[in-house]
Amino acid sequence: MEYNFRDIEKKWQQRWIDNKTYQVTEDQHKKKFYVLNMFPYPSGAGLHVGHPLGYIATDIYARFKRMQGFNVLNPMGYDAYGLPAEQYAIQTGQHPEITTVQNISRYREQLDKIGFCFDWNREVRTCDPVYYHWTQWAFQRMFNSYYDNKQQKALPIQSLIDYLAANGSKGLDVAQTEEINITADEWNAMDEKQQSDVLMNYRIAFLGETMVNWCPKLGTVLANDEVVDGVSVRGGYPVVQQKMRQWCLRVSAYSQRLLDGLETIQWSDSIKETQRNWIGRSEGTEVEFQVADSDVHFTIFTTRADTMFGVTFMVLAPESELVDVVTTEAQKAEVQAYLDQVKKRTERERMIDKKVTGVFTGSYAINPFTGEKNPIWVSDYVLAGYGTGAIMAVPAHDSRDYAFARHFNLPIIPLVEGCDVSEESYDAKEGIVCNSPRPGVTPYIDFSLNGLTIKEAIAATKKYVREHNIGRVKVNYRLRDAIFSRQRYWGEPFPVYYKNGMPMMIPEECLPIELPEVDKFLPTETGEPPLGNATQWAWDESNRKIVDNSLIDNKTVFPIELYTMPGFAGSSAYYLRYMDPHNNKELVSSDAVGYWQNVDLYVGGTEHATGHLIYSRFWNKFLFDLGISKTEEPFKKLINQGMIQGRSNFVYRIKDTNTFVSLGLSKQYDVTPIHVDVNIVSNDILDVEAFKAWRPEFNNAEFILEDGKYICGWAIEKMSKSMFNVVNPDNIVEKFGADTLRMYEMFLGPVEQSKPWDTNGIDGCHRFLKKLWGFFFDREGNMHLEDKEPTKDELRSIHKLIKKVTEDIENFSYNTSIAAFMICLNELSQLKSKNRKVMEDFVKLLAPFTPHLSEELYETLGHSTSVCDAEWPEFNEEYLKEDSVKMMISFNGKARFPMEFPADADNATIETAVMNNPQTAKYLEGWTVAKVIIVPKKIVNIVLKK
RNA sequence: GCCGAAAUGGUGGAAUGGUAGACACGAGGGACUUAAAAUCCCUUGGGCAAUUACGCCUGUGUGGGUUCGAGUCCCACUUUCGGUACCA
Secondary structure: OOOOHHHHHHHHHHHHHHOOOOOOOOOOOOOEEEEEEOOOOOOOOOOOOOOHHHHHHHHHHHHHHHHOOOEEEOOOOEOOOOHHHHHHHHHHOOOHHHHHHHHHHHHHHHHHOOOOOOOHHHOOEOOOHHHHHHHHHHHHHHHOEEEEOOOOEEEEHHHHHHHHHHHOOOOOOEOOOOOOOOOHHHHHHOOHHHHHHHHHOOEOEEEEEEEEEEEOOOOEEEOHHHEEOOEEOOOOOEOEEEEEEEEEEOHHHHHHHHHHHHHHOEOOHHHHHHHHHHHOOEEEEEEEEEEOOOOOEEEEEEOOHHHHHHOOEEEEOOOOOHHHHHOOHHHHHHHHHHHHHHHHOOHHHHHHOOOOOOEEEEEEEEOOOOOOEEEEEEOOOOOOOOOOOEEEEOHHHOHHHHHHHHHHOOOOOOOEOOOOOOOOOOOOOOOEEOOOOOOOOOOOOOOOOOOOEHHHHHHHHHHHHHHOOOEEEEEEOOOOOEEOOEOOOOOOEOOEEEEOOEEEEOOHHHOOOOOOOOOOOOOOOOOOOHHHHOOOOEEEOOOOEEEOHHHOOOOOEEEEOOOEOOHHHHHOOHHHHOOOOOOOOOOOOHHHHHHHOOEEEEEEOHHHOOOHHHHHHHHHHHHHHHOOOOOOOOEEEEEEOOOEEEEEEEEEEEOOOOEEEOHHHHHHOOEEEEEEOHHHEEOOEEOHHHHHHHOHHHOOOEEEOEOOEOEOEEEEEOOOHHHOOOOOHHHHHHHHOHHHHHHHHHHOOOOOOOEEOOHHHHHHHHHHHHHHHHHHEOOOOOEOOEOOOOOHHHHHHHHHHHHHHHHHHHOOOHHHHHHHHHHHHHHHHHOOOOEHHHHHHHHHHHOOOOHHHHHHHHHHOOOOOOHHHOOOOOOOHHHHOOOEEEEEEEEOOEEEEEEEEEOOOOHHHHHHHHHOOHHHHHHHOOOEEEEEEEEOOOEEEEEEEO
């Protein structure tokens, strides 16, 4: 009887649904295990063969853990808000929700064919009001919180209000946009609006002024890569740098905790390193400089406090408020011209073309260490958003300052003994300090760094600065607050309305605020975001409901926020929602989160290293501060699956003809390679008839063959429609079955590695499953396993497999695990094994990989329960013990011949046996034995000397 | 530029510092078939050999080093792929 995978897979998929096999509940008697895939954005193109890779890996792990007795949560859902559906809506007028629902059902259909053990009862969709209710709720909580630096924790904003009323801002150590100094009296004298503005400085979700690429014509903010040469990529309209009031999240408040948390989680070192760099902690010193002939002081930040004696000029960021203050009358026009020029360049352009530009303000700053007057310049290589927006330039030891000094002919003073700064700056933090102060110069202060190492000099300077009150030690982070507003339609609406210029939260009990209908998905003619097109988008404060815009009177009815939230809003806490997805009272019940805690294993791509995986950690920490989340980190272990690349095929058309020449002969002609659909190519041999039928322009194509075949060229590229290399999993399931697909995806290589998809190799996995089928059934379809005690050889073979597979699954090394299955089956085949007990273990071990087939065979063996609930076979060391061991005898590391010893032979016995072996004598001629190295069970190496 | 990952047959890939190339694909040869498919068996890194030789040499991007022994560890370099962008 044939292995009929179609019937088997259909049967078991139905049975899993009927028996609710994969529905899980919180079961206090069992240990929990939470596995999670990064949920997909359901795109219109559907799944290709690369998408399920991570899901299959997770599924195998989930099934494995379940068989080990864990209560496994393995949910799936959709990150359903996104640009493609909105773009499609703009073009066609079709509501993005319709597109999204269609795409989701297509995804679901494809996923269902592969036989995952997802608990679909817990599905979430970010665009579902039942779900985004809690996204809005979390946002409101962030609005109503501030971050206390002393406690390192988010606290309710009310306690800050109380503090301000009692003490003013004195003694406040909190995360803030800028330092505000007010007294309690001043605070208490403020009206509501003024107080609201002050509080914005502290809230975790706050309205902030941020620089954006604003395109007035498109009425939208553009990302840096949507702007080229000062105009929008789409449409080519002018784009300007503009400050805009937008919602932001104070992610930066959590910088240190985000950094510290990395030490506690099992993520790859590379992704942790990426996050460390992104957070960008740098310990440095702030030093105050005075502007010459003026009362103005300003502060700079440096990590190289040791270079105080090498400062030759100062630089301000163009956006710095100091620019206006220090610019002299004579320089005003020139500085203004420079600022105008800078404004036109986008951030990206400033970065890509690193032309040195700048302008002198006319003022000088007094170096507190040397007393020298250093000219103050303005240049766009200094960023307003980092440090203090002002630097002291030490051209000898900073490459950017060096380039600037060279360009504007400013002095360069080397400060490290023996360093050469004639060609480039010496940036290394190694060496002995000199010229600090310079010999022959009368010291301005009683302080010298000469002779110290750089590290010592940094410490000494910090100490001096602190003691003499000219600055302080400061830790800076590169991590910026997240901009949380989008000028888009297809996203979560903000539960916020505006009353007299103040943002007000719509009461928590009235959530969710549902996305309103609009007739157009584009910005309005007046440049408002798409929600400006909504007519039912006003908040009636007294009746607590959404009403028609025409009722807005700004007394009881107010306009609602027109921005929507960005993509990461909905994806930041979804792992918590899976624990309790139907709860309409709270994000997640304390019981549910108390049981499931956090994600034990998270699987997804590296592309989220600095986006989702930072925001999500931030969001979780915030919820942790609120007492909602029970753990400081959301994802204990992270596996980054690699990308599946496409393998494209090419045909070679001879120029100006419709004749195609086979790969081997193509060098003899002047040819153009053309992508050909990989689905009409098999083992690089083109199906010529299918090719003619593929496209009309090829139906009279002619071919120059080799050996009667047309051989195609190939290349590894991204899997994409335009390369005709997309392989749909549906086709693979149809032809080989889901179990073969699952197995082959894992067999391709390590999960974490990127690798190309090549359908050709799939036969090997399919043959293996057919062969396994043949172990159970004869041609007539009768089960022909024998019920007897396994032999020693059979036990050794199966226990070797148990050990290997158990270890490999724990290590995510599925490809080697599958090889072990193949080896074991071959061994059993050699042994002519027909043992029922052995095959039962085999089927159980295989169940995570090929659940349908395993279920079928497990049932054949007389079990009425699902193999999912079978116990994972236990490994017994005893069966692997051998009577003898084979060891390689080598001379000076070169392997020569094998010898067999009793398993319990000690080193002395082995050495004697080797030395007395006649074969050994052959290699000893002309040498003396220096020493003998014995590696147990592996090798005996005899070191020889002349 | 900086950070990270990687480089092994025709291909995907195996190898706790211990016989490199497991396992699979492909290819070549054979068996069974009228034939094909399916299935099974043998060979398959390269080179030299071809039964006094189922042996020898060489081989994991390049060049050095450590070691009795290196694909694996160290140093320098080349290339490829990711990420990032003037963070003082």
